[in-house]
Amino acid sequence: GSEAPGKLEGIESWATWVGLNLLYERYLVKRKGFVVETPNEALERVASFVAEAELSLGGSLDAARQEFYEIMSSGRFMPNSPTIMNSGTKYHQLAACFVIPLEDDMDSIFSALNTAAWVFKTGAGAGFDFTPLRGRGSPLSFGGTASGPVSFMKLFDEVADVIKEGGRRRAAMMGVLHDVHVDLEDFINSKLSGGLENFNISVGVHDAFMMAAASDSEWNLYDPNECPQLVGLLSGDLPDLWRRCSPRRTVRASSLLEEAARAAWETGDPGLVFLDTINQHNPTPRLGRIRATNPCGETPLLSWEACNLGSLNLGRYVKDEGIDWELLEHDIRIAVRFLDDVIETSWYPRPEIEAAVKRTRKIGLGVMGWADMLAKLKIPYDSDSALYLADKLMEFIAYVARDESNRLSRERGPYPEFPGSIHKDGRFNFEPQVSSSQIYDESKVSDAVHSIVNSRPKLDWDRVRSEMMEGTRNATMTTIAPTGSISIIADASSSIEPFYSLIYIRQSSLFSWVELNRFLRDWLQESNNLNAEKIKDVIRHGGSVRGLSWVPSDVQAVLGTALDIDWRWHVRMQAVFQRWVDNAVSKTVNMRRDATVDDVKGVFIEAWRLKCKGITVFRDQSKGVQVMSVNQNI
Template identity: 60%
Template structure:
């Protein structure tokens, strides 16, 4: 198919000749080729390696899957309504078009779950949820997202993303709310400037970007923030705090965009947008009580939120009706690379592991969790043998509280992953890119339940990854760690990251990779 051509192009055209390209392929659940699409990577090696795959599913499909009803597939060439950029109404298609075949909707969803269980693809994109929050519906329906799913876009639009480091706003057991608000304002202004300063490879992209001026401010370091505050990731405390942090970011990002509109004018499509009618992107939102139980939130965590400056949403609504600079202001991106540079966990993910191997384009690195390192150093137990024990799953060296705080991605029940994604989605204009990490012994039924829960809690998409479901993966633990540690000099084993070669520059010893640079940045030497 044509996807093979795009996959080959992405493999040939790499950023700086080093960093792999990435693409997202989304096929809607009504398409006659959807079964072939679902199974295109299932159990296969070397197929569409530069693609993330997702099935675009509608609410009516999910409802029928849960009730065991039929779902019909159509040829978009002969069913004109499905090609209509303004409607694409599947229920009209069912009345006007001849189906190619009708199948059990639950079996289609289970087939998606089976393939996701086997290789991590496809994920799901909840098209109707996305379009319920489309700020400019008069421009058409949204049919697809960027490669990681965090930014649903209209035709020819492009994402413009940035992230703040939540860990940086924790000091002496408190959250620095005022500093966070200040940085949000700066970040929004910065991202808006990027739109005007950027060079666009196609005039249609430039036109689409400038007419809505969409930006996406997100976060990284959530797990570090929670650990520093002594809050387990898989807890109602964590969900409650995340909810309040996400609300705070949403408020101040939109406030900053409104202030920019007063200086520079609103985005061109504002007069016909939901904002001109006094509606925020995230409305309507899933009630918080569906995601977490506030009665189980501790007094200490409540105190953290009580210190937060007040948010006057109704005043902000009136200001937004008068003009706002950007059609969207918030997004939760994966932050896979920039979080490494910042030395924190990516996005809103939990700790992947306490000690693990990261495969990169420049080599294999051992990463040691900062809080584990601190804990062991305080007890004079930071050594190779202890790290190996922990990497093998032996956490007997940790006390009960440390084990509770330092729970890792595979130790956390998938339901908590989904609930954390959902609690951020309550306030995010665009979408949330998150991986639901699952243990190797997870079942297809576990994946199926994750899909259903994510849809029910208002997520705009969902991706799962079962450990060992691919022959190669970016992060791994176990035997690889022991193999890499054998080649690491003892004096370097306490550091955050390790490589096989070392380089001295001036007085500082730095880890050096086999290759000259990564990510197309020869100045980095990393």
């Protein structure tokens, strides 16, 4: 406990009680119900276990172990939860994200359920493309009619319910259905009446669909039983489908988009997954097309692939009103090595998964604590300065990460699919890119932010490109995950999200607690305002300071919350990070309760236009249970 004499070290010296509590409840190894390690020992366990990969890869186990421990125990880097929970245990499955394929037959469906059960058991989540399943009412070979993809999703949901009982984590799933499937409306509305609690759902949309919606054209829906070729299509293949298959129904694309926006307005689901954009950036097209993502959308994967993630805590790199680029570069290199080692040391629930993972060696290095960094630097989230800094910062991370993967390739060899990849041809994952001028106006960037960016080390992309063409270790380097749990452990704001609220109650399945934003607290203290009256005023104001007359305008600007920030800035922030991210960006566009269905449609269209890979909205209080909610009655 905190009364213990002696100096606290490592994570124990800076962790909050909430973070430590979470570690004790879910992450530390238990025997017979008792926790048998300290938080520092847990990080030592992770570092030692992952570093074992160095033995077979010709590196130095001791050096790696120390470096891995140092970046975690200092709170600058955290791997995804399964790596912290499962390293060194019997089922040492270390990845967070899986995509499991389904075909239109019982064997395939039940075998996918079986695989998914193992994935859930180890604290990870899985995504599925349900498009191959024949539509509701379609004939079956033994007579009778099919019940359709949505009914099978209910089955998956039941299994997830059973497995999560007694587990340490929610069994999270992503269900995707492509925009050409005949059961599309059933799918879009499948969460309206409750149920499917373990699913996030997303409509897989084509560019052609978005254009048809914009021009108010007709859109054809097909049954895969009659047209098997509709699985895994891209926009370019649609004319052929239209010629060769007869649709079951024809609807206006704009009313489908409207229906999706209405359901999302009401429940947060469905989101959209932009299939053409995702596949334009598929690094290994020879291995097939990407049809689904993991549960929170940040990792589009080929069938059977898995991806392990880790996140840098950006708040920790602020130094002297600028960014400590050297330390950041140092940590990116160690984190990349760590994540590549995780691939070697992880246990895999199926041989198909192990084969797919080791063929492409995808990793997902991302960030958390972005709102912390901005607040420390006194930059409002909803500003061109913030977008510009995000652009230059993520470019730096992408650059160093790819450079390190090239270096690892010289040491350990390229990923096996490299000869058939875009990298061999000298193309980076993030090319082609949407131009930055479509997202922000550089002429509005502050001098202070220009000078932070000017202190960034020089990037030589041509060198990195030509070295990459000789061999690179990983098919993807970067992913921006939600960091729901690891940001609590690391005491960071989550992912690239703005602060949700300056005062709120956080609820987990285990307990709930009240938090006062640290930047607000510091300012209240400095300005002699830290008293019950002022705090109550912020609470009455919905956990925000924007519009409170006693708060100066610069403080109001810097402490903007998710609901203060207009949806256009949310989408721009996602898009600007996506410019440099190999996988995808998990982001929730939080909207105020009074947002309209048209606003939601606006978010969908803008995200597509700015080349996001997917999009999720959440309107305040639109669901019964919220992970985070502003409580007026504290």
